[in-house]
Structure formats: C-alpha cells, structure tokens
Amino acid sequence: MNVAAQVAGNNPVLNMSIFGVFVAITLVVVFRASRNTKTAADYYAGGRSFTGPQNGVAISGDYLSAASFLGIAGAIALNGYDGFLYSIGFLVAWLVALLLVAELLRNTGKYTMGDVLAFRMRQRPVRAAAATSTLVVSFFYLLAQMAGAGGLVALLLGITSKTGQAVVITLVGVIMIVYVLVGGMKGTTWVQIIKAALLITGALAMTIWVLAKFGFNLSSLLGGAVDSANTEAVLNPGMQYGKTETSKLDFVSLGLALVLGTAGLPHILMRFYTVPTAKEARRSVVWAIWLIGIFYLFTLVLGYGAGALVGPDAIKAAPGKANSAAPLLAEALGGPVLLGLIAAVAFATILAVVAGLTITASASFAHDIYANIIKKGQVDDKAQEVRVARITAVVIGAVAIVGGIVANGQNIAFLVALAFAVAASANLPTIVYSLFWKRFNTSGALWSIYGGLISSIVLIVFSPAVSGKPATAATPSMIKGVDFHWFPLENPGLVSIPLAFFLGWFGTVISKRGADAAKYAEMEVRALTGAHAEKATAH
Amino acid sequence: MTVTEPEIRPPDQHPAWTEIQASPDFVSLRRRLRRFVFPMTALFFVWYMAYVLLADYAHSFMSTKLWGNINVGLVLGLLQFVSTFVITTLYVRHATKNLDPAAEKIRHEIEGDL
Numbered sequence: 001m002n003v004a005a006q007v008a009g010n011n012p013v014l015n016m017s018i019f020g021v022f023v024a025i026t027l028v029v030v031f032r033a034s035r036n037t038k039t040a041a042d043y044y045a046g047g048r049s050f051t052g053p054q055n056g057v058a059i060s061g062d063y064l065s066a067a068s069f070l071g072i073a074g075a076i077a078l079n080g081y082d083g084f085l086y087s088i089g090f091l092v093a094w095l096v097a098l099l100l101v102a103e104l105l106r107n108t109g110k111y112t113m114g115d116v117l118a119f120r121m122r123q124r125p126v127r128a129a130a131a132t133s134t135l136v137v138s139f140f141y142l143l144a145q146m147a148g149a150g151g152l153v154a155l156l157l158g159i160t161s162k163t164g165q166a167v168v169i170t171l172v173g174v175i176m177i178v179y180v181l182v183g184g185m186k187g188t189t190w191v192q193i194i195k196a197a198l199l200i201t202g203a204l205a206m207t208i209w210v211l212a213k214f215g216f217n218l219s220s221l222l223g224g225a226v227d228s229a230n231t232e233a234v235l236n237p238g239m240q241y242g243k244t245e246t247s248k249l250d251f252v253s254l255g256l257a258l259v260l261g262t263a264g265l266p267h268i269l270m271r272f273y274t275v276p277t278a279k280e281a282r283r284s285v286v287w288a289i290w291l292i293g294i295f296y297l298f299t300l301v302l303g304y305g306a307g308a309l310v311g312p313d314a315i316k317a318a319p320g321k322a323n324s325a326a327p328l329l330a331e332a333l334g335g336p337v338l339l340g341l342i343a344a345v346a347f348a349t350i351l352a353v354v355a356g357l358t359i360t361a362s363a364s365f366a367h368d369i370y371a372n373i374i375k376k377g378q379v380d381d382k383a384q385e386v387r388v389a390r391i392t393a394v395v396i397g398a399v400a401i402v403g404g405i406v407a408n409g410q411n412i413a414f415l416v417a418l419a420f421a422v423a424a425s426a427n428l429p430t431i432v433y434s435l436f437w438k439r440f441n442t443s444g445a446l447w448s449i450y451g452g453l454i455s456s457i458v459l460i461v462f463s464p465a466v467s468g469k470p471a472t473a474a475t476p477s478m479i480k481g482v483d484f485h486w487f488p489l490e491n492p493g494l495v496s497i498p499l500a501f502f503l504g505w506f507g508t509v510i511s512k513r514g515a516d517a518a519k520y521a522e523m524e525v526r527a528l529t530g531a532h533a534e535k536a537t538a539h
Numbered sequence: 540m541t542v543t544e545p546e547i548r549p550p551d552q553h554p555a556w557t558e559i560q561a562s563p564d565f566v567s568l569r570r571r572l573r574r575f576v577f578p579m580t581a582l583f584f585v586w587y588m589a590y591v592l593l594a595d596y597a598h599s600f601m602s603t604k605l606w607g608n609i610n611v612g613l614v615l616g617l618l619q620f621v622s623t624f625v626i627t628t629l630y631v632r633h634a635t636k637n638l639d640p641a642a643e644k645i646r647h648e649i650e651g652d653l
Binding site for chain 2: 085219255285
C-alpha cells in the first residue's frame with residue numbers, strides 16, 4: 001500500500017474547499033472587526049476589550065503553531081517518548097508567564113515589550129534594543145512557519161513543484177496581510193480564536209477515536225505503537241537525544257530554552273495587552289494553560305496512535321515525513337473528509353500564527369522605532385503611527401513570503417529553536433530584571449538584550465544546525481558541503497541564557513549611572529496595583 | 540486616548556510613587572506576591588529540570604514498567620502536567636484571596652487622589 005501517494009493525491013480539491021470555507025468565514029469576521037478599529041489601541045491591542053477566556057483561547061491559537069501540532073505528533077510517532085518531552089517544556093513554560101510576567105507586564109506596558117523594558121530606563125537605546133530583539137525573534141519564527149507551509153502544501157495538496165508551492169505560499173501570505181491590515185489586532189485575535197476552536201475540537205475528536213480503537217486503554221495503545229515500531233524503545237526516553245553525550249547535553253539546552261523562551265516571545269507578550277485588566281490577563285493565562293495542556297495530552301495519544309495505526313515506516317515514506325503523522329492518522333481514521341478538515345486546520349494554523357507575528361513585528365517597528373525613537377514620542381498626526389504600522393505589516397508580509405519561498409525545504413527546526421533561544425536569552429532576563437530588580441539600569445538592560453541576542457545567534461551560526469553535519473543525518477545542516485562549526489550543541493540556550501543573566505547583572509554594576517529610583521517606585525507600584533494601567537477603549 | 544501623548548507616563552507625574560512604595564500596605568502586598576511566586580518558580584523549575592535530566596541521563600530508571608506498558612517516564616511526564624495545573628490553581632487562589640483586595644485598595648487610593 002502506497003500511503004504517500006494516497007495522501008499526496010488524496011483529495012486536494014476537498015482539502016482546498018474546506019480551507020476556502022475557513023478563509024471566507026474568517027474574512028467576514030475580520031471585516032466586521034475592522035469597523036471598530038480606529039485608534040492605535042484598537043489596531044495594536046484590539047481596544048483592550050477581549051475577555052480573559054477569549055484571550056486565553058486566542059493565546060492557545062497563537063501558541064499551538066503547525067510545529068507544535070504536526071511537529072509534536074510526528075515526533076512522538078517516530079521518536080516516541082522524546083517527542084513527548086517537547087510538549088512538556090512548551091507547557092511548563094507557561095508558569096513563568098503566569099507567575100512572573102503576564103500581570104505585571106499588562107499593568108506597566110501599552111502595546112509592546114519595549115514599553116515595559118524601557119519604562120524606567122533611557123527610552124531610545126532600550127527601545128531600540130527591545131525592538132531589534134522583537135524583530136529578530138518574530139522574523140525567525142515567521143520564517144519557520146512560512147517555510148513549513150511549503151512542506152504542508154506538498155503533503156496536503158499534492159503540489160510537488162517548487163513553483164506551485166511558491167504560488168500557494170504567496171497566496172497564504174497575501175491572505176494573512178489582508179487579515180492584519182484590515183482587522184488589526186481585533187481581527188487577528190478572532191482568527192486565532194476560530195482556529196484554536198477548530199484545532200482543539202479536531203484533536204479531541206481524533207483522540208477519542210484513537211482511544212476507542214484501543215478500548216480506551218492507554219496501555220494497549222502504547223502496546224500497539226510498540227508492535228508497529230517493532231521496538232519497545234518508543235516508550236522509553238533516548239531514541240532521539242540519547243545517542244551521544246553531546247546530544248544529551250543538547251537536550252538539556254533545548255529544555256532550558258523551551259521553558260524560559262515562551263515568556264519572552266514578543267507575540268505572546270503582546271497578547272496580554274488585549275484584555276482590560278491584569279486580572280483578565282491572569283485569567284487568559286489560566287485558560288491558555290488548561291487548553292494547551294489538554295491539547296498536548298491529545299497529541300500524546302495522536303502521536304502514539306499514528307505510530308500504532310499508520311506505522312513509522314509509512315510516515316517516513318510520506319512527503320513531509322514526521323509532519324505527515326497527524327494527517328495520515330486522520331486519513332486512516334476518517335478518510336478524506338477528516339483528512340480535509342485536519343489539512344484545513346493546519347493551514348489555518350499557519351495563517352493565524354503568521355498574522356500574530358506580523359502584527360507584533362509591525363507594532364514594535366511603528367511604536368518603538370518610529371514613534372518613540374525617530375519621532376521622539378511626538379507623533380504629530382494621530383493616525384500616523386497606525387499608518388506606519390500598516391505599511392510595516394505589508395513589508396514584513398512580503399519579506400515573509402519571499403523568505404518562506406527561499407527557505408522552503410530547509411531544515412526549519414533550528415529556526416524555531418533559534419526563536420526560543422533568542423527569546424529566552426535576550427528578552428526573558430531583561431524582563432525579569434526590569435520587573436523585580438531595583439538596581440537594574442539602562443546599561444544592564446542593553447548588556448542583557450544585546451549580549452543574549454548576539455551570543456545566541458553567534459552560537460547558532462557556528463553550530464552543527466548550520467554547518468558540518470553529514471548529509472545523511474536525520475536533520476542535515478542548513479548549509480551543506482562546508483563545515484565551519486565549532487560550537488558542539490544545536491541549541492545555544494545552555495550557554496547563552498545564563499550568560500545573558502550574568503551580563504544583565506554585570507552591565508548594571510559597572511555602570512556609573514545608577515537606576516532611576518523614582519521611576520522604579522512608579523513602575524513597581526503600577527505593576528503590582530494596576531494604578532494608571534491602560535484602560536479598555538469604549539465602543 | 541491619543542497616540543501623541545508621552546509614552547507610558549501619565550501627563551502629570553504622580554508625586555507620591557516613592558511614598559506609596561514605602562507604605563506598609565504596599566510593602567505587605569509586595570511581600571505576599573514575592574513570597575508566593577519566587578519559591579513557586581524555584582519549585583517548578585527544579586522539578587522540571589530534574590525531570591529533563593532524568594529523561595536524559597537515567598534511561599533505565601525511566602524505562603521501568605509500572606503496569607502494562609506504562610513506565611516511570613510516562614508517569615513522571617504526566618505528573619509535570621498535573622503539577623502545572625495544580626500550581627496554576629494555587630496561584631489563582633492565592634492572588635484572588637491575598638493579592639487582589641490589597642492591590643485594589645492601593646489602586647483606588649492612587650487614582651482617587653490624582
């Protein structure tokens with residue numbers, strides 16, 4: 001049985017029609033949302049009028065990218081337990097956001113991460129650093145999503161020519177730009193809510209279906225996966241990362257980057273501004289934690305289910321390899337209709353996540369760089385900043401389309417790892433110091449942002465992810481045929497995260513200009529009490 | 540609200556931020572926040588890293604079968620989910636009971652006298 005051909009040629013018309021219905025519905029919603037998008041707070045923060053539960057669903061929609069849905073299910077199907085480890089890092093990370101970041105950020109900021117980092121510092125240098133880091137993290141995350149779209153197109157629509165894939169990537173990019181331009185944050189949020197509802201419902205249905213096939217007995221499901229893989233190793237840790245001492249250390253590094261990266265991802269942080277109060281921000285995170293946690297429990301069942309019902313060999317033979325595990329499982333369970341639904345959800349996922357990233361990057365450019373650095377906080381025209389944000393969104397969208405076409409077929413895992421490692425190195429230490437350490441000052445903020453940013457990027461460039469692995473490796477290096485790597489790990493987190501924390505401290509203590517005690521008092525009181533926090537706009 | 544107002548700071552600086560920061564009410568609010576979130580962060584971080592290190596370096600322990608095909612690794616992994624949900628619930632309870640009323644009171648005092 002040629003499963004690959006079956007899937008590739010399955011029913012692209014059906015897949016595309018279901019996706020078309022999703023696009024049509026979301027476009028209507030986005031256009032309706034746009035009627036109330038007038039001010040900067042509307043465009044960047046959806047008027048701060050979403051409820052905690054709505055925002056929690058949107059956060060899960062933003063966070064559960066194609067990488068986490070298709071990627072984790074596939075990793076569990078092929079590498080068993082090691083795939084499950086990813087989902088745990090992605091979930092536990094939310095406790096950092098809940099306990100240390102979400103509410104305090106909501107109370108002190110306005111639209112961007114830069115608002116909080118620059119609050120008690122010299123505005124221009126710190127905003128420039130925060131915006132740089134936001135743009136870098138968002139760009140790599142964006143590139144990974146768009147590059148992933150190419151593989152998905154091959155898998156689900158049966159389009160194998162690079163030109164055909166480029167056309168589809170362009171189409172996806174253009175729809176995304178329309179969402180962001182027309183609907184702003186409000187439209188983008190609704191797209192994420194709809195997508196999260198579809199994704200979680202779809203995963204729930206498949207989970208129940210898989211469990212039913214095994215008499216609702218987890219142990220028999222695992223037994224099925226063992227039979228199909230012909231090895232008990234799928235149940236035990238170590239299949240992917242246990243091979244050498246270096247790969248074990250790499251896993252520690254990845255684990256650290258995952259758990260500390262989430263609360264430093266600018267597109268996640270920006271979502272906390274879409275609710276009216278810090279208490280609603282807390283409710284958002286609580287909803288997100290439950291939804292994301294339950295979703296990852298589904299992926300555990302789906303991953304082992306794909307291993308048991310489809311089999312690792314069939315998955316490896318399919319276009320898209322590990323990423324095809326969940327779609328193949330959908331097909332094995334419910335035939336072309338369920339496959340079409342899951343395919344549409346996967347496309348919707350890419351659209352929604354890319355839209356969230358684009359609005360974050362454009363907000364950071366317009367608000368931090370244009371309004372506060374170029375115009376020094378004195379924008380003459382009320383609508384000018386939003387206009388700049390819209391133009392930036394088009395530029396970023398175009399860059400994402402071109403980047404997605406160029407990076408199509410590349411090893412994209414390192415782009416996601418880079419985004420998390422940079423977020424954990426450049427952003428998280430600076431956020432934590434800003435909120436909790438009285439002495440922290442401008443010099444410390446610049447040292448930790450640029451130190452974390454530069455060290456994580458340099459280490460990745462000279463890692464085996466970029467060069468030096470044999471072409472036969474399971475995940476080949478990005479650049480083949482040359483070897484200039486000297487850093488042994490693929491993920492830089494183990495070095496760059498502690499280094500950034502150290503540099504934040506070091507930069508603070510060597511500076512002759514101390515912290516601004518009055519501004520710290522203001523920031524701390526506002527962070528903890530919500531006094532003078534940005535209010536929701538009334539419509 | 541317009542986009543032209545100076546960033547973050549309200550137009551007239553509240554004169555009393557430093558005094559409020561030193562007030563007993565605020566000091567107690569901050570202590571109650573930090574006494575919860577810092578130890579809890581340390582706890583889940585150590586528990587998570589311990590789990591990662593076990594999965595990474597103690598393969599035979601993690602592969603020990605408990606019943607059927609369920610092994611120690613799977614149970615510890617699922618316990619990470621449980622602990623995340625539990626910590627989330629505990630924090631919400633703590634914040635609603637011990638933080639929100641105090642924060643609300645101070646916020647009203649500040650916003651009332653501007």
